[in-house]
Each structure stands twice: as structure tokens, then as C-alpha cells.
Amino acid sequence: MLPDEVDARTRYELLTSLVVPRPIAWVSTYGAGGARNLAPFSYYAALSASPMLVGVSVGHRNGVPKDTLVNVRARRAFCINVVPEAMLEPMNATSADVPPGVDEFELAGLEVGASERVDAPYVAGAPAVLECTLEREVDLGEAPNTLIIGRVVGVLLDEGLPFLEGTHQVDPSALRPVGRLSGGGYALPGPVRVLPRPR
Numbered sequence: 198m199l200p201d202e203v204d205a206r207t208r209y210e211l212l213t214s215l216v217v218p219r220p221i222a223w224v225s226t227y228g229a230g231g232a233r234n235l236a237p238f239s240y241y242a243a244l245s246a247s248p249m250l251v252g253v254s255v256g257h258r259n260g261v262p263k264d265t266l267v268n269v270r271a272r273r274a275f276c277i278n279v280v281p282e283a284m285l286e287p288m289n290a291t292s293a294d295v296p297p298g299v300d301e302f303e304l305a306g307l308e309v310g311a312s313e314r315v316d317a318p319y320v321a322g323a324p325a326v327l328e329c330t331l332e333r334e335v336d337l338g339e340a341p342n343t344l345i346i347g348r349v350v351g352v353l354l355d356e357g358l359p360f361l362e363g364t365h366q367v368d369p370s371a372l373r374p375v376g377r378l379s380g381g382g383y384a385l386p387g388p389v390r391v392l393p394r395p396r
């Protein structure tokens with residue numbers, strides 16, 4: 198199969214069923230007039246630890262940037278909420294295409310917190326939150342998609358969240374993160390196998 202010989206839908210379906218499972222950035226922002234916006238994005242990756250950078254690729258709808266991108270550009274800030282298995286359904290509810298003024302926390306029945314470090318709200322019940330400022334945006338071309346690169350300036354962790362012994366690695370069995378497969382499919386956390394790194 199050659200990407201140039203198939204249509205955009207086919208490329209999307211192949212890519213999103215082969216680059217799996219993908220972590221989900223559940224991105225919260227303020228819109229114009231302070232409306233709270235929340236939406237999931239699985240074109241998401243850790244880019245660098247020092248400085249701490251993450252990337253989220255946001256699409257445009259009928260040529261118009263999605264609300265998340267509009268808000269990030271305006272406030273230069275956003276929070277990424279980690280999605281645990283227990284929040285799968287509210288996360289999905291916030292992917293609805295609703296007008297910019299609709300409070301998507303209310304829509305999904307979620308408690309809201311206000312970040313003290315960046316100009317963005319966060320999901321109060323999320324086990325972990327990355328507070329980000331907009332470092333840079335990169336136009337990804339004809340799709341069109343825009344990659345927003347966020348600098349993590351704060352990390353909020355639920356007090357009960359344990360680290361693996363002797364590390365600052367959050368215990369995945371407590372975090373219970375979900376991964377996106379294609380379409381409406383999600384990979385749920387299963388048993389964790391730990392392998393020593395070969396020398």
C-alpha cells in the first residue's frame with residue numbers, strides 16, 4: 198500500500214490502527230469569556246524530559262481549528278489530564294462536537310480545579326495533571342493538523358498515587374491508564390511485565 202494511492206480516510210484508518218495503543222491527552226483550556234473546554238487527543242507523545250516537553254496534534258474541522266487549538270493560541274496554556282480506566286466514559290463524552298461556549302466539565306459531570314501555575318482548568322478527579330505553557334506550534338500541512346508543543350511547568354499528582362519503590366515512576370497499577378486503539382476501541386490496563394534492560 199502506498200499512502201499517496203489511497204484516500205485520506207484510508208490513511209487515517211491505517212495509521213490509527215497501526216500506531217497503537219496511543220496515550221490520551223485529555224486537554225483542558227479556557228475559551229473566550231472563561232468557558233471551560235475539555236477534549237481528548239490521542240495524537241500525543243512525550244518529546245523530551247529536560248526540558249519537559251509534550252506534543253499534541255490537533256485537527257481542524259472543516260478548515261476551522263478545533264476549540265482546543267483556538268484556546269491554546271489565545272491563552273498560551275493548557276493542562277493535560279491523565280485518563281484512568283475509571284474515567285473512560287466521561288473522557289469519551291468530552292469528545293462531542295459542541296459549540297465553544299459549552300462547559301465540557303459540566304457536560305461530562307466532572308469536578309473542576311483551577312491551575313495556579315498556568316491559565317487553564319483541570320479535571321479535579323484525574324490522578325495526574327501536566328500543567329503546560331505553549332512552547333511552540335508546528336503546522337503539519339495539508340491535513341490540516343497543528344502540533345502544539347507544551348512545556349510542562351507543573352505536575353499535579355493525586356496524594357494517594359504511589360511511586361515504584363526507590364523511584365519517581367508512578368506505579369502503573371495504581372494509575373491504570375487507558376490507551377486508544379482505532380475507532381471506539383481502547384486498551385485497558387492489564388498485568389504489567391517488568392523486564393530488565395539488557396547490558
Ligand SMILES: Cc1cc2nc3c(=O)[nH]c(=O)nc-3n(C[C@H](O)[C@H](O)[C@H](O)COP(=O)(O)O)c2cc1C
Pocket residue numbers: 221234235236237238239240241254255256257263264265266288289291292293294295377
Ligand atoms: C480517544 C479520542 C482521541 C482523539 N484524538 C484526537 C486527536 O489526536 N486529534 C484531534 O484533532 N481530534 C481527536 N479526537 C477528537 C476530538 O476529541 C474532538 O474533535 C473534540 O470535539 C475536539 O474538541 P474541541 O473542539 O473542544 O477542541 C479524539 C477523540 C477521542 C474520543
